[in-house]
Amino acid sequence: AVEEVEEGNLDGYAQYFEIHPTSYFDSDTQTNYLSHAMACEANFSEEMPEWNLNSEETKKELLEIKDDEKEIEDRFYKELEFGTAGLRGVIGAGTNRMNKYTVGKATQGLANFIKKEKGENKGVAIAFDSRRMSPEFGKRAALILNANGIKTYLFDSLRPTPELSFAVRELKCIAGIVITASHNPPEYNGYKVYWEDGAQITPPHDTGIMAEVKAVTDFATLKTMDKDEAVKAGLYNVIGADIDDKYIAALKKQVKHQDCIDAVQKDLKIVYTPLHGTGNIPARRILRELGFENVYVVPEQELPDGEFPTVSYPNPEAAEAFELALKLAKEKDADLVLATDPDADRLGVYVKDDKTGEYITLTGNMSGCLLADYEISQIKELNGLPEDGALIKTIVTTNMADAIAEYYGVKLIEVLTGFKYIGQQILRFEQSGKGEYLFGFEESYGCLIGTHARDKDAIVATMALCEAAAYYKTKNMTLWDAMIAMYEKYGYYKDGIQSITLKGIEGLAKIQEILDTLRNNTPEKFGKYKVLSARDYKKDTIKDMVTGEVKPTGLPSSNVLYYDLEDNAWLCVRPSGTEPKIKFYIGVRSNSLESSEKQEEELKKEVLKLVE
Numbered sequence: 263a264v265e266e267v268e269e270g271n272l273d274g275y276a277q278y279f280e281i282h283p284t285s286y287f288d289s290d291t292q293t294n295y296l297s298h299a300m301a302c303e304a305n306f307s308e309e310m311p312e313w314n315l316n317s318e319e320t321k322k323e324l325l326e327i328k329d330d331e332k333e334i335e336d337r338f339y340k341e342l343e344f345g346t347a348g349l350r351g352v353i354g355a356g357t358n359r360m361n362k363y364t365v366g367k368a369t370q371g372l373a374n375f376i377k378k379e380k381g382e383n384k385g386v387a388i389a390f391d392s393r394r395m396s397p398e399f400g401k402r403a404a405l406i407l408n409a410n411g412i413k414t415y416l417f418d419s420l421r422p423t424p425e426l427s428f429a430v431r432e433l434k435c436i437a438g439i440v441i442t443a444s445h446n447p448p449e450y451n452g453y454k455v456y457w458e459d460g461a462q463i464t465p466p467h468d469t470g471i472m473a474e475v476k477a478v479t480d481f482a483t484l485k486t487m488d489k490d491e492a493v494k495a496g497l498y499n500v501i502g503a504d505i506d507d508k509y510i511a512a513l514k515k516q517v518k519h520q521d522c523i524d525a526v527q528k529d530l531k532i533v534y535t536p537l538h539g540t541g542n543i544p545a546r547r548i549l550r551e552l553g554f555e556n557v558y559v560v561p562e563q564e565l566p567d568g569e570f571p572t573v574s575y576p577n578p579e580a581a582e583a584f585e586l587a588l589k590l591a592k593e594k595d596a597d598l599v600l601a602t603d604p605d606a607d608r609l610g611v612y613v614k615d616d617k618t619g620e621y622i623t624l625t626g627n628m629s630g631c632l633l634a635d636y637e638i639s640q641i642k643e644l645n646g647l648p649e650d651g652a653l654i655k656t657i658v659t660t661n662m663a664d665a666i667a668e669y670y671g672v673k674l675i676e677v678l679t680g681f682k683y684i685g686q687q688i689l690r691f692e693q694s695g696k697g698e699y700l701f702g703f704e705e706s707y708g709c710l711i712g713t714h715a716r717d718k719d720a721i722v723a724t725m726a727l728c729e730a731a732a733y734y735k736t737k738n739m740t741l742w743d744a745m746i747a748m749y750e751k752y753g754y755y756k757d758g759i760q761s762i763t764l765k766g767i768e769g770l771a772k773i774q775e776i777l778d779t780l781r782n783n784t785p786e787k788f789g790k791y792k793v794l795s796a797r798d799y800k801k802d803t804i805k806d807m808v809t810g811e812v813k814p815t816g817l818p819s820s821n822v823l824y825y826d827l828e829d830n831a832w833l834c835v836r837p838s839g840t841e842p843k844i845k846f847y848i849g850v851r852s853n854s855l856e857s858s859e860k861q862e863e864e865l866k867k868e869v870l871k872l873v874e
Contacts, residue, residue, distance in 0.1 A: 320355045336766060344368050344475040346468045347680070347839050350443055350452035353394055360395070360451045362402050365441075366484045368453055369403045371475030372437065373410035373485075375467075378474075381436030384458070385413035387501070389426035390441035391540050391605045392566035393451050396420070399441045401489070403453075408497040409485035418502040420566055422540045422606035424710075424719035427460040428509045429501065431716075434458075442605040445577035446841070448570050460716035461685025465818065506544070512714035513548055513722050518640040520552070522732040527553040530732055531596040534724070535560035535587045537576040538567040539604030544721045554728060558594050560586045570604075578603050578610025578707055581623070588612065588621055598731055598741060602720040607681075608707040609720040611727065613741040622742055627660035627757045630703035632741065633723065634663060635748055636730040637701050637711055638670050647672060647700075652691075654684045654702035657799075657817075657824060658834050658847040663703070665752040672700060678799070678820050679836065681708055685716030705757065705847065749855065753830075756858035757849040760869050765842045773837050773844045776873060780823055780835060789868035791827035798823055831865065844873075 327333045337356030342349055342364045349368055351360045376382055386407055390396035397420075404414040415433055417426075423440050430438035438456035446452070455463050455471060463471060478484070492498035517523075532549065534557060536542040542564055549557050562572050563586060570576045573583050578601040591599045591612070599612040599621060611624040624632065634653060641647060651672040655663040656679045667674035677683035684702040691697035703709035708718030711726050727741075734744050749755075764772045784796045784807070797804045797815055799822040805812045822836040830851035837844050846869045852858035 323355045332766075339767060344371065344472055345839065346464075346472070347462065348452060348454040350446070350450065352449050353451050354449075360399075360453075362399070363481055365399045365402055365453055366406055366486075367478045367481065368455075368475050369406040369439075370410070370478050370484045372439075372455060372471055373407050373412055374477070375471045375474040376407075376412055376436055377410065378470075379436065381458075382410070382412045384434060384436035385415055385499075387415045387417075387426060387429040387433055387435045387438040388441075389417045389421045389423065389429070389439070391423075392420050392538060392568050393441070393443060393604065394448065394568040395451055396441045396568070399451065399453065400439070402486075403439050403441070404498055405486050405489060405492060406484060408492040408495070409487040411497070413497050413499065415499045415501045417505075418500050420540045421506075422544060422602075422719075422721055423454070424607055424715040424717055424721060425505065425509050425544070427456060427715035427717040427719075428512065429505050430456050430458065431460040431714075432505060432508055433501075440605065444605055445575060445579070445603040445608065447575040448568060456717075459685065459689045461689065462680070462682035462717065464682050464686050509714070510544065510548055510551065512712070513725055514552070515714075516712040516722060516726065517552065517729060518637070518644060519729060519733050522736045523553050523729060526732045526735045527555050529556075530554065530728070530735055531556040531558070531594055532728055532731075533558045533560065533587050533591040533594060533596040533599045535563045535583075535601045536606070537563055537573065537578065537583060537601055537604060538565065538570050539576065539602065539606060540566070541602035541606035541720060541724075542566070544606070545600075545602060545724050548721060548725045549728060552725065552729075554732075556594075558590055558596065560590055562586055576604050578608055579626070583610065584612060584623075591621060597735070598727070600724055600727065602724065603707075606720045607718045609709075609723040609727070610707055613731075613745070615742045616740050624741075624745070625757065626703070626705045626707035627662065627755070628745060629707070629723075629727065630655075630705070630709050631660060631662045631666060631748060631755075632745055633709055633711070633726055633730065634666050634701045634703060636733070636744075637726065638666065638672065640733075641700060642670065648698040650696060651698045651700045652687070653700055654687050656680070656683070656704040657822070658836070658845075659703065659705045660755050660757045661830065661832065661849055661851065662748075662752055662755040665755075669752070673697070676817075678817055679704065679822070680839070681710070681718045682716075684710065688713055688716060705759070753851045754853060754855055754858040755849065755851050756855075756862040757847070758862050758866060760846040760848070760866050761838070761843045762846075762873060763841070763843050769842050773842075776844055777821060777823065777835065777837065785825075785872070788825065788827060788833055788872070789865055791829065791831045791865070793825050793827060795826045796823070797825075831861070833865070833869070846873075 337358050341357045342351045353360045388400050390400035404416045407414050426438050426440045436458050440454045443450035443452040457463050457467050587599050601610040611629045612621040652675050653667045654675045657676050658679055664674050688699050709723050710719050711722045731741050793807050795806050799815050799820040802814050803812050824834040832849045834847040848865045850861040
């Protein structure tokens with residue numbers, strides 16, 4: 263590569279420096295190579311300014327790590343993989359980082375796929391959140407698509423992920439892009455791709471796009487164009503208020519009891535935090551327009567800030583994220599406390615127990631079941647349930663959903679982890695004319711009410727949970743009272759997750775080792791729970807451990823293991839699709855809150871023993 267640069271072959275230099283630096287991992291020439299590459303900056307920049315890999319900022323960043331072999335290895339040991347969820351990684355220079363080159367490569371691959379599908383005239387909608395480089399990545403994606411003759415609709419400022427899903431369908435686009443890393447720490451960013459149905463890409467489009475992205479091996483082949491030229495050509499379009507209005511109007515159609523909101527709008531107190539993200543304006547707007555008068559926003563977390571200065575990472579699953587909100591809730595004597603993650607597709611909840619005055623956290627399973635029961639019960643009460651109505655959950659979501667579906671006589675559909683598979687079911691209903699979507703949720707704090715979007719929507723969830731709180735308040739009940747009533751009706755289900763972080767190359771190997779060991783040696787029991795059946799979604803098998811009978815799972819291939827245990831307990835193991843973690847999901851059912859909590863803790867300890 264160095265020789266090619268000296269001979270003036272800049273294409274070779276670009277390709278090697280950005281894509282194939284692994285040749286130098288074990289070489290003493292590594293530092294010399296980087297130094298030589300940076301010495302070529304003037305010549306390289308003059309010849310190929312768009313692909314200037316050695317800007318002052320990049321040069322400074324690389325010089326800071328030139329003596330850190332492990333950091334160099336982590337940045338360059340592989341390309342940042344474009345998977346079924348798109349891209350996600352740490353921002354910085356390197357092939358295994360989020361930067362304008364990796365974003366550009368993903369976008370060029372997407373453009374090539376769109377052109378093969380003859381969808382360039384339909385356009386692509388693009389949204390971004392409050393993270394570092396999000397606006398820049400969004401604009402870069404737009405201009406690369408424009409240079410490929412594809413019209414784009416870029417939001418004028420940050421917007422929630424579910425609004426992008428809505429916009430794709432509203433504008434009849436072929437695809438959509440969201441620049442976000444959801445709840446990851448501030449050093450991360452990501453790139454998610456949606457298809458024309460408004461859901462994240464699923465087979466066959468995901469594999470087709472992945473193949474096109476992989477086929478882009480030379481950054482010099484990426485196309486781009488000047489923004490003014492793109493605007494003049496009608497390719498670069500900015501969207502904003504008009505889509506906002508239509509999105510909010512679509513949400514309002516899901517309200518079941520405006521009468522209850524009207525009855526308690528002066529009494530119900532709500533504390534809300536957007537955690538420095540995109541939810542602030544739309545969440546406050548929908549609550550205000552519905553009539554809720556006492557909405558208190560956490561001032562320290564109100565404004566967008568990609569550094570997320572008040573939390574170590576902006577995850578509504580974490581207790582830390584609620585510290586300021588709970589402080590405000592106690593000052594205001596709030597009924598419920600809500601937090602949306604930075605791209606506002608997930609909602610975290612605390613509710614007040616009037617008997618003790620304490621605020622109790624609701625897991626994603628708990629809030630999802632609370633909303634599922636409320637929505638389905640009110641559809642039944644107001645209009646009657648359709649004969650082919652369906653409640654959809656992911657395989658790692660609580661079995662209380664099964665009990666709710668059975669109680670109301672609706673179909674329960676299980677899908678793989680990832681809300682895109684719930685969106686896929688909605689599309690299947692529409693295309694076949696069979697099945698009616700009632701509610702869908704996953705344990706990771708995401709749900710969807712209505713079909714205006716095809717991804718989880720924390721804005722509509724915020725609206726619906728506040729409506730449910732108003733409904734129960736008219737019956738002299740809190741949301742916690744409603745939760746207890748559900749436990750009494752369906753059983754005391756307790757679900758949890760044990761995540762183990764294993765970073766780097768060694769961590770990746772360890773995660774695979776754990777999965778391989780379990781796959782090849784099915785345990786007879788986990789703690790006191792005997793394994794009744796073992797599902798291997800990678801092999802598409804469900805094995806009855808008593809009879810030995812094997813049947814297919816009926817779901818797409820995925821590196822997931824699931825164990826049905828005695829006494830309505832279960833355990834599921836899968837690698838995270840977005841973080842260097844292996845996750846163990848567990849669920850138990852008992853006859854009291856205390857008993858179910860104890861059993862869940864015991865099963866968690868058994869999982870840790872197993873990993874050790």
